[in-house]
Every structure is written in structure tokens, then in C-alpha cells.
Amino acid sequence: MRPAPTDTRAPTPRGMRVAHVLYGFGPLAGLIVLCIAGTLLNRDFATVDNMMNVLTRTSFIGIIAVGMTFVIISGGIDLSVGSMAALIAGIMIWLMNALAGGIGGHTFAPLAIVAIGIACALLLGAVFGCAHGLLITKGRIEPFIVTLGTLGIFRAVLTWLADGGALTLDNNLSDLYGPVYYASFLGMPVPIWVFLVVALGGALILNRTAFGRHVQAIGSNEQVARYAAIRVDTVKIVTYVLLGICVGVATMLYVPRLGSATPTTGLLWELEAIAAVVVGGTALKGGEGRVIGTVIGAVLLSVIANILNLTSIISVYLNAAVQGVVIIVVAFLQRGRR
Amino acid sequence: MSLAIRFDDIRKEFGPVRVLHGVSFELAPGRIYGLLGENGAGKSTLMKILAGYEQPTSGSVLVDGAPRQFDGSRAAEAAGIVLIHQEFNLAEHLTIAQNMYLGHEKRRGLLLDDAAMRADAKRYLAQVGLTKHPDTKVRDLIVAEKQMVEIAKALSRRARLLIMDEPTATLTPAETERLFALMTKLKADGVTIVYISHKLDEVERITDEVIVMRDGRFVARNETASLARQQMANLMVGRELSDMFPDKVPVPDDAPVALRVERLHVPEWVEELSFDVRAGEVFGFAGLVGAGRTEAFEAMIGLRHRSAGTIEIGGRRVELKSPRDAMRHGLTYLSEDRKGKGLHVNLNLQDNLTLMTLERYTHPLLDLKAGRAALADAVRDFGIRTGDLGSRARMLSGGNQQKLALAKFLQPNPNVIVLDEPTRGVDIGAKRDIYFLIHRLASEGRAVIVISSELIELIGLCHRVAVMRAGRLQAVLGLAHLTEEELIAHATGTH
Numbered sequence: 001m002r003p004a005p006t007d008t009r010a011p012t013p014r015g016m017r018v019a020h021v022l023y024g025f026g027p028l029a030g031l032i033v034l035c036i037a038g039t040l041l042n043r044d045f046a047t048v049d050n051m052m053n054v055l056t057r058t059s060f061i062g063i064i065a066v067g068m069t070f071v072i073i074s075g076g077i078d079l080s081v082g083s084m085a086a087l088i089a090g091i092m093i094w095l096m097n098a099l100a101g102g103i104g105g106h107t108f109a110p111l112a113i114v115a116i117g118i119a120c121a122l123l124l125g126a127v128f129g130c131a132h133g134l135l136i137t138k139g140r141i142e143p144f145i146v147t148l149g150t151l152g153i154f155r156a157v158l159t160w161l162a163d164g165g166a167l168t169l170d171n172n173l174s175d176l177y178g179p180v181y182y183a184s185f186l187g188m189p190v191p192i193w194v195f196l197v198v199a200l201g202g203a204l205i206l207n208r209t210a211f212g213r214h215v216q217a218i219g220s221n222e223q224v225a226r227y228a229a230i231r232v233d234t235v236k237i238v239t240y241v242l243l244g245i246c247v248g249v250a251t252m253l254y255v256p257r258l259g260s261a262t263p264t265t266g267l268l269w270e271l272e273a274i275a276a277v278v279v280g281g282t283a284l285k286g287g288e289g290r291v292i293g294t295v296i297g298a299v300l301l302s303v304i305a306n307i308l309n310l311t312s313i314i315s316v317y318l319n320a321a322v323q324g325v326v327i328i329v330v331a332f333l334q335r336g337r338r
Numbered sequence: 339m340s341l342a343i344r345f346d347d348i349r350k351e352f353g354p355v356r357v358l359h360g361v362s363f364e365l366a367p368g369r370i371y372g373l374l375g376e377n378g379a380g381k382s383t384l385m386k387i388l389a390g391y392e393q394p395t396s397g398s399v400l401v402d403g404a405p406r407q408f409d410g411s412r413a414a415e416a417a418g419i420v421l422i423h424q425e426f427n428l429a430e431h432l433t434i435a436q437n438m439y440l441g442h443e444k445r446r447g448l449l450l451d452d453a454a455m456r457a458d459a460k461r462y463l464a465q466v467g468l469t470k471h472p473d474t475k476v477r478d479l480i481v482a483e484k485q486m487v488e489i490a491k492a493l494s495r496r497a498r499l500l501i502m503d504e505p506t507a508t509l510t511p512a513e514t515e516r517l518f519a520l521m522t523k524l525k526a527d528g529v530t531i532v533y534i535s536h537k538l539d540e541v542e543r544i545t546d547e548v549i550v551m552r553d554g555r556f557v558a559r560n561e562t563a564s565l566a567r568q569q570m571a572n573l574m575v576g577r578e579l580s581d582m583f584p585d586k587v588p589v590p591d592d593a594p595v596a597l598r599v600e601r602l603h604v605p606e607w608v609e610e611l612s613f614d615v616r617a618g619e620v621f622g623f624a625g626l627v628g629a630g631r632t633e634a635f636e637a638m639i640g641l642r643h644r645s646a647g648t649i650e651i652g653g654r655r656v657e658l659k660s661p662r663d664a665m666r667h668g669l670t671y672l673s674e675d676r677k678g679k680g681l682h683v684n685l686n687l688q689d690n691l692t693l694m695t696l697e698r699y700t701h702p703l704l705d706l707k708a709g710r711a712a713l714a715d716a717v718r719d720f721g722i723r724t725g726d727l728g729s730r731a732r733m734l735s736g737g738n739q740q741k742l743a744l745a746k747f748l749q750p751n752p753n754v755i756v757l758d759e760p761t762r763g764v765d766i767g768a769k770r771d772i773y774f775l776i777h778r779l780a781s782e783g784r785a786v787i788v789i790s791s792e793l794i795e796l797i798g799l800c801h802r803v804a805v806m807r808a809g810r811l812q813a814v815l816g817l818a819h820l821t822e823e824e825l826i827a828h829a830t831g832t833h
Contacts, residue, residue: 208703210696217693220682226641227671227679228693228746229661287684 129244737768
């Protein structure tokens with residue numbers, strides 16, 4: 001009655017595997033089609049300069065989206081990332097300006113000030129993320145509600161700090177800090193390098209560590225994970241801390257670009273980051289997802305904006321509308337996946 | 339107006355997989371049929387076709403001699419055919435009356451006629467013998483009551499043929515009695531009932547005729563009275579099933595106590611529970627649903643609040659605050675709710691198997707190859723039948739899922755393993771495999787605790803059985819006292 005034990009290396013039936021791979025390539029195929037279209041529509045699209053420009057602009061959202069991927073796969077959500085970025089930028093600038101003025105007659109080297117600013121950004125991100133995680137797990141409040149609340153709180157505090165206007169970084173510091181955004185290394189702008197490192201690190205953590213596996217298990221079925229002796233609360237808190245640190249990294253790259261934080265800094269970043277995750281094939285209800293998909297999703301969304309900028313077929317004012325259509329179409333195509 | 343049904347060469351394919359290979363048989367009106375078969379025999383698929391949830395790839399269903407094609411459960415319901423699912427189709431937040439008329443609401447003009455629905459609901463509830471008010475929310479009912487609501491709902495739709503899929507899986511003996519009385523009454527009213535169950539003793543008691551399916555084919559039909567239980571089992575499995583249970587090996591006199599629980603108290607569930615289990619012993623827990631067995635063990639491993647009680651594992655007092663603590667001290671608990679608490683059905687076999695012991699595969703990156711090897715070992719050791727090692731857990735049959743779950747909770751190599759309803763919804767062949775596995779675990783020197791609602795299982799497997807009632811330990815019965823009568827008497831408090 002019982003068949004002999006199956007060979008360990010028995011492959012998935014070829015048809016299923018091909019279908020699976022095709023699903024994985026869906027966003028990539030979309031990106032390629034878009035790039036071909038962009039090239040046909042405007043010769044400037046396919047230049048190295050333009051590519052670097054697009055990728056540099058993608059890096060902020062992309063880095064946040066990598067963190068968001070973990071949160072969403074674990075079954076959570078974070079609506080506050082845009083506001084969080086704004087507040088981190090504001091506090092960071094305020095701190096650096098204060099240090100530049102010297103404290104109690106003690107002055108700091110400009111380079112040290114920038115380093116402290118960066119450390120402050122990362123630390124704040126981790127602290128905010130940890131607060132989210134604690135409220136969600138120990139406080140047992142829905143992630144949607146917690147982060148909806150902090151979305152308002154973070155931005156309001158920034159607006160108050162900036163007195164409704166802008167917090168602007170001291171000129172000398174700005175000159176020193178500028179290269180973090182504007183400089184290139186081996187022909188590639190620094191933000192793209194950072195994006196690359198974050199994405200590779202994220203993919204490694206998600207697929208090849210016990211923590212990554214636990215994140216997927218919790219998103220797939222939290223109850224089962226709990227019964228399987230996984231520290232569900234701890235894992236969830238760590239996903240929010242990781243996302244917070246990603247927001248800190250993105251902010252640290254963003255501040256030298258304009259050298260100021262205003263009440264509109266990071267506006268709607270949460271939507272773009274979530275959109276990148278979803279377009280990349282991660283299910284909003286959690287359980288499965290891929291960092292590489294998120295990266296492709298983020299790039300795809302900025303390529304759309306770029307094409308609209310370069311061509312005049314659709315007004316650039318409709319950028320968000322086109323992105324919205326893309327998100328809905330992708331969601332439609334991924335319907336029956338589970 | 340009773341219904342006569344004829345299946346005529348029904349075939350059904352899901353993609354490349356053929357699950358029904360031309361099934362033909364008839365159901366005469368006003369009888370109770372037991373539909374038997376192992377998991378995967380195709381009985382559920384056939385019944386889903388009859389009730390309009392699936393369409394046959396070819397062949398036809400004849401109702402009272404006329405071929406009918408139901409393109410949905412509503413169409414089947416209109417013809418008087420209702421399938422009651424194993425997992426109920428009730429909206430927990432709505433009331434009994436609202437559930438009964440969901441999708442068929444009575445109206446007066448544009449508004450709902452709640453008074454009429456409530457009155458009707460009351461009538462049908464009385465008919466099935468449920469004394470709850472129609473405005474009670476379904477989430478406040480116990481499982482047996484929900485089942486009564488499902489049946490009342492079917493009656494309100496004028497059901498003439500009722501298909502019940504494992505209706506007693508979660509019922510206590512007393513509730514099962516009530517259900518059987520109701521079934522007998524429905525039969526007298528001319529309702530045809532198809533009763534799908536793995537519990538052969540119940541099939542023997544309640545059905546008039548038995549139909550057996552195997553591997554997507556019709557195998558046999560016989561008057562129930564003319565078949566012995568063993569014959570039914572043999573027909574289902576297609577081989578001689580000489581003995582379901584391995585011989586019990588006595589626990590050595592010098593075997594140490596592996597688990598000792600004293601005065602465990604779980605608010606609202608368990609009071610003053612004390613027991614001990616020795617290494618190499620199979621220790622059973624009997625009791626009605628709600629007796630507090632599951633809750634006691636969930637509280638022991640920190641999944642519920644416990645207000646008092648001490649636990650010793652291997653002679654050492656331990657503080658267990660989480661399943662992780664329990665696992666570290668050598669105790670794991672496999673829940674009765676396989677899909678909700680035991681396995682990630684959407685993850686693949688390997689991820690499920692290695693989930694509890696990932697540290698073992700992390701140096702510091704996960705060693706996927708070692709995970710695959712562990713899966714290959716488990717598939718061999720536990721006799722998990724799967725065509726594809728890369729498939730997801732949901733692709734396995736119930737029995738094989740259960741074996742995978744057992745393998746998963748044995749990965750940490752516990753000295754004490756608690757198995758809650760280890761054979762629920764599992765076919766006979768897999769059941770036997772699991773019994774032998776439990777026997778093996780005990781002979782390896784582990785303490786095995788089996789919580790079960792199937793008395794035969796407890797009697798066949800255990801050295802001692804603790805009986806709980808309403809949160810209290812009633813008795814611990816040794817080999818000499820392990821009979822169905824004793825167990826029921828203690829469980830129901832009629833001893």
C-alpha cells in the first residue's frame with residue numbers, strides 16, 4: 001500500500017515550478033516592459049545619467065520599503081514612516097545646529113557633529129520602531145491604529161518644532177554633509193550603494209536566518225507560530241525596530257539633499273513604500289513575500305514617474321494616478337495566488 | 339416528498355488529478371446511509387457535487403429520476419439537498435435567527451421581518467431540540483449547539499436530503515446521543531441522511547446501509563446489520579486490518595516520574611489538578627468537551643494564565659512561562675486544532691518540520707540542505723505520504739498532515755509529549771500508524787500524554803487514563819478498570 005519513500009531531491013513538477021518562477025518574474029517583466037516603452041518614448045530615458053537619477057530617487061522609498069516588507073510579511077503594517085522620517089530629519093537638524101553652536105562653551109568638530117546626527121537618526125528610528133512594536137504586542141492594539149496615531153503625532157511634533165516653517169541645517173554642516181547624498185563611489189551615487197546593501201542584507205535576513213523564517217511563520221499563522229514555541233512578540237517588535245532603522249537610514253541620506261525639514265517632508269512616503277511592497281508581490285495579509293520583489297516594485301514606481309517627467313503623453317500631475325492604476329492592476333493579477 | 343438520488347458514472351478531475359473515477363450508485367429515500375472511505379477516497383468531493391459546491395467533469399446526478407446540474411449550493415438547497423460542513427458555515431457575530439435566514443431573509447416591504455424570522459427560528463430550534471433563544475449570538479454557543487443550529491437551518495430550507503460530514507468529531511457522547519435521536523426523528527419524517535464518519539461504532543449504530551468508497555471508486559454497499567466493524571474497516575483500507583493497536587508493554591517498576599503536576603489551577607477551567615506520568619508510560623486524558631483537558635495543558639506551557647500549581651519535569655521543579663520554556667525543559671504540546679495551531683498549512687513541509695528547532699540549522703545562516711535532509715528522514719520515519727517534498731502542508735491529506743505535525747513536535751526531542759486528539763479527522767490507516775508511533779515513543783522512554791474523545795483509542799493505547807469532569811480530576815483508571823462504561827460514568831458524573 002505505502003509507496004517507497006520519495007527521493008529527497010525529487011523536483012517539483014516542472015509545470016508548477018515554471019509557473020512559480022513566472023509569478024516571481026511578474027514585477028520584473030513589468031519593469032522591463034516599462035523600460036522598453038520609456039526608451040522608445042524618449043531617447044534620454046536610457047542614459048546612464050537618467051538611470052542613476054531614477055535609482056537615487058528610489059533609494060529613500062526603497063530602503064524604507066525593505067523594512068516595510070518584514071513588517072507586512074509578519075502580518076503588520078506601518079502607516080507612520082513618512083511622518084517618522086520628517087520628525088527624525090527635524091530632530092537631527094535641530095541637534096546638529098545646536099551642537100554647531102556649541103554647548104556650555106564646548107565646541108564640536110563638524111565631522112563629529114555629522115556623525116552624531118547620523119547616529120541620532122538611526123537611534124531615533126530604532127526607538128520609534130520599538131515603541132510601535134511594544135504598543136502593538138504588549139499593548140495589544142492593532143498596528144493600523146497605533147501607526148495611524150503616530151502618523152499624526154510625528155508630523156505634528158515636527159511642525160511644532162519647526163514652528164510651521166522649516167528647520168534648516170547650518171550652511172557649514174550642509175557643505176560637509178552634502179556628499180552623503182551627492183557624491184559617487186565607483187561611478188554610483190552613495191544612496192544607491194546604501195540601498196543595495198540594505199536590500200541584500202534584507203534578503204539575506206528574510207531567507208536565510210531563523211528570524212526571517214519566524215517572521216514568515218507569524219504572518220502565515222500567528223497562532224501556529226505561538227504553539228511552535230516562537231517568541232511571537234519579540235519577533236514582531238524586532239520587525240518594527242528594523243523598519244524604524246531603515247527609516248533612519250533613509251532620512252540620513254535624505255537630509256543632505258535639501259538640508260532642511262518642513263511639514264511636507266516625507267509626505268505620502270508610507271503609501272509609496274507600501275505600494276512598492278505590494279507591487280513586489282508581497283501579500284498585504286502577510287505570510288509570504290520577497291525583498292527582491294520590493295526592490296523591483298520601488299524601482300518600477302519611480303520609473304513610471306520618470307517616464308511621465310520625460311514625456312508629455314500624460315501630464316506629470318497624474319503621476320500618482322498612474323501609480324495607483326499600476327497598484328490595482330498588480331493586485332488584480334495576483335488575486336488567486338493563494 | 340422524499341428524494342431519490344442516483345449517481346451515474348460521475349468523474350471529477352482537478353487539473354491533472356482525477357479524484358473520482360466513474361462513481362455510480364443510488365440512494366433510496368428516507369434512509370440513513372453511512373458513507374465510508376479513507377481520507378482522499380473521494381467521498382467529500384462526491385457529496386460536494388451532490389450539494390452543488392462542485393460540478394462533475396462528466397457523468398450526471400439524477401434527482402427523482404431526472405438529471406440535475408446544480409450550479410451552486412443555493413440551487414441544490416432549492417431542490418432540498420443540504421450539506422452540513424465539518425467546519426460550520428455560521429457567522430459568529432450574528433444571532434441564531436440571523437444565521438438561519440442568511441441570504442434568505444424574510445422581508446416586509448423593504449425592511450427585514452425580524453419578528454417572523456425569530457418565530458420561525460424558534461419553531462425549527464424546538465424541532466431539533468435546542469432550547470436557546472433565537473437572538474443568542476452564535477459565538478456564545480458551544481460546538482454541539484452550533485451543529486444543532488446548522489441542522490435547524492437546513493430544516494428551515496426544507497431539506498429532504500441531509501449530508502453530514504463528520505458531525506460527531508467534536509461532540510461528547512451525550513451530545514452524540516442527542517444528534518442520533520434527532521437523526522432518527524428526521525428519518526421518520528422521510529428525510530434521507532448521508533452520514534460521513536470515521537467512527538465505525540457510530541456508523542454501526544445509526545445507519546441503515548453502508549456505502550464504501552476507495553481511491554475515487556465505489557467499492558461496496560451493504561446493509562449495516564450484515565457487516566461487522568472489522569469488515570467495514572477492511573473494505574475501506576482494502577486489506578486485512580488485523581489489529582489496530584500494538585500490544586502494551588508494561589512500564590518498568592523503577593521507571594522515574596517524567597512529569598509531575600500538583601494542584602494546577604486555571605481560572606474558569608481547571609481546579610486542583612494533580613497527576614504524574616512516568617517515563618515509558620502512555621497516559622490518557624478522557625472527559626467531555628469543555629472538561630478542561632486542553633486548557634490544563636495550554637496553561638501548563640504558558641499559553642493561558644494559571645493561578646496556582648507546580649510542575650516538575652524529570653524530578654526538577656520548573657517554571658514554564660511560554661511554549662519555548664516548556665520545549666527547553668523537554669515538553670512539547672501538539673494542539674487538537676491541526677490547521678489553526680499545529681501546522682502552517684501555507685508553508686512547505688520543510689519549513690513546518692524545522693520551525694521549532696531552527697537554531698539547530700543556523701550557523702549563523704540557515705542550512706537549507708540540512709533542513710531537507712531532516713525532512714527526508716521524517717518522511718521515512720513517520721511514513722508521511724507525499725509525492726513532492728517541496729509541496730505545501732495543505733496539499734497533504736489529514737492523516738499525513740498529522741504525521742508531519744507529530745514529527746514537528748518531536749523535533750526538539752522532548753521527554754514528555756502531549757498529544758491532543760492525535761487522530762481527529764484521520765483515516766483508519768493513518769490512525770493505526772499513529773498508534774504504533776505513540777507506542778514507539780513510549781518504548782523509547784518518553785512519557786506520552788494522549789488527550790482524546792475516542793474512548794476506544796484511550797483504552798487501546800494507554801497504561802492509565804485520567805478522567806476529568808468540569809475542570810476536576812474524577813479518577814485515574816489503571817489497566818484493570820479501562821472500560822468504556824467506567825470512563826463514561828466518570829466523565830459524566832454518574833459513577
